[in-house]
Amino acid sequence: MPEQPKPSGLDAAIEAEIEAALGDMSVEDILADSTPRRTAPGERDFRTGTVVSIHGGDILVEFGPKTQGVCPVEQFPDSPPEIGSRVEFVVDRVDQAENLLMLSREGAVRKADWESLDVGQIVEAKCTGTNKGGLDIEIANHRAFMPAGHVDLHHIDDLEVFVGEKMTCEIIELDRHRGRIVASRRIPLEAERARKRVEILEGLQVGETRPAVITTIKPYGAFADLGGIDGLIHISDLSYQRVSNPEEVVKPGDQVNVKVLKVDRDQEPPRIGLGLKQTLEDPYMASAGAMEPGAIVSGRVTKLMDFGAFVELAPGVEGLIHISELSRERVQKVGNVVKVDEVVNVKVLSVDTGQRRIALSLKQAQEAHEQDTFQRSEDPEMRKLRAQLNQKFGDNLKGGLG
Numbered sequence: 210m211p212e213q214p215k216p217s218g219l220d221a222a223i224e225a226e227i228e229a230a231l232g233d234m235s236v237e238d239i240l241a242d243s244t245p246r247r248t249a250p251g252e253r254d255f256r257t258g259t260v261v262s263i264h265g266g267d268i269l270v271e272f273g274p275k276t277q278g279v280c281p282v283e284q285f286p287d288s289p290p291e292i293g294s295r296v297e298f299v300v301d302r303v304d305q306a307e308n309l310l311m312l313s314r315e316g317a318v319r320k321a322d323w324e325s326l327d328v329g330q331i332v333e334a335k336c337t338g339t340n341k342g343g344l345d346i347e348i349a350n351h352r353a354f355m356p357a358g359h360v361d362l363h364h365i366d367d368l369e370v371f372v373g374e375k376m377t378c379e380i381i382e383l384d385r386h387r388g389r390i391v392a393s394r395r396i397p398l399e400a401e402r403a404r405k406r407v408e409i410l411e412g413l414q415v416g417e418t419r420p421a422v423i424t425t426i427k428p429y430g431a432f433a434d435l436g437g438i439d440g441l442i443h444i445s446d447l448s449y450q451r452v453s454n455p456e457e458v459v460k461p462g463d464q465v466n467v468k469v470l471k472v473d474r475d476q477e478p479p480r481i482g483l484g485l486k487q488t489l490e491d492p493y494m495a496s497a498g499a500m501e502p503g504a505i506v507s508g509r510v511t512k513l514m515d516f517g518a519f520v521e522l523a524p525g526v527e528g529l530i531h532i533s534e535l536s537r538e539r540v541q542k543v544g545n546v547v548k549v550d551e552v553v554n555v556k557v558l559s560v561d562t563g564q565r566r567i568a569l570s571l572k573q574a575q576e577a578h579e580q581d582t583f584q585r586s587e588d589p590e591m592r593k594l595r596a597q598l599n600q601k602f603g604d605n606l607k608g609g610l611g
Contacts (some may be wrong), residue, residue: 254300260290262530301325315362325351331397334378336371344368353390362398368517405437410479413472423463431455433467433483440481449486496523500560505574510551513543528567535571
């Protein structure tokens with residue numbers, strides 16, 4: 210039997226996703242149905258009409274002298290439209306017996322009945338289980354299939370969390386003859402996200418803090434969803450500590466608070482810069498502010514440069530040992546004196562919290578240690594004699610005891 214042609218009206222990307230989700234299985238294998246012949250879905254008919262009356266649960270709409278339609282009031286969840294107002298509707302089907310157009314609102318959720326189902330219709334479905342390619346769902350008392358790629362905006366590892374849940378979805382493929390229905394939850398979510406995107410972008414202000422969800426990790430940072438639009442947290446704005454891999458700090462799905470650092474609405478898509486570390490206490494100010502020049506502290510060598518070595522003194526707090534402060538001898542190469550990850554004792558020379566700079570000295574710390582060791586090891590009688598001579602002669606004392 211020759212292969213049946215694919216419907217020309219079905220979006221190629223959607224068809225590819227469905228095929229990728231099913232693999233070697235068909236929808237009918239999953240739903241225990243026979244193999245159907247695919248048919249092309251019809252185009253949706255959008256019309257703008259005038260609301261002429263409301264009776265009980267029905268809204269009567271006029272499109273012309275001889276064309277009328279009816280739409281359920283439940284399609285207007287906030288409030289029914291005013292009599293005489295012009296409203297756009299979707300024509301779901303034609304009732305030949307009554308010569309009426311059966312209408313709905315684009316994007317509105319309705320409890321579907323089998324006869325009124327159509328491609329592109331937004332309906333309420335219930336998840337009844339999972340399968341190899343996605344979800345088993347029920348629409349209008351008929352079994353249907355939802356590919357895993359159409360369950361959410363992002364990949365979901367465990368689809369079991371949807372079992373038993375009701376969800377809003379759009380019908381993307383329909384074959385009444387074989388009872389085949391394929392639906393997407395992602396498409397309505399994308400439409401809602403697009404609507405929120407405009408609202409969020411208009412109200413976004415530099416300097417404000419907003420909740421966000423980490424969506425994607427890249428070598429240069431992490432993207433976070435602000436509820437309808439993504440922003441980038443650059444790797445340098447993830448933490449006050451040096452970060453080599455963004456996954457050291459965040460993972461997809463993490464809920465965080467971020468500060469808006471930049472909004473460029475002239476770009477398409479708009480570029481939004483976010484900061485995670487800016488919402489946290491700066492460890493530098495707390496730790497560096499407590500350091501006094503002259504103090505001897507310990508730290509870990511983090512980076513070697515031609516001009517010196519950086520030393521981490523506390524999380525997020527680094528100081529620099531200039532090459533001239535590494536040793537009393539002339540240093541040709543920094544790596545000849547210290548190594549990365551080596552723990553060293555250093556002397557604090559200066560602290561500039563405004564410039565976030567701390568100057569350190571390894572050689573002065575060693576000299577202080579040697580001096581302290583000498584004083585502690587000196588003979589008690591010699592220290593007593595030195596004190597007596599200094600008291601008698603002061604600075605005029607010369608010779609070996611001076």
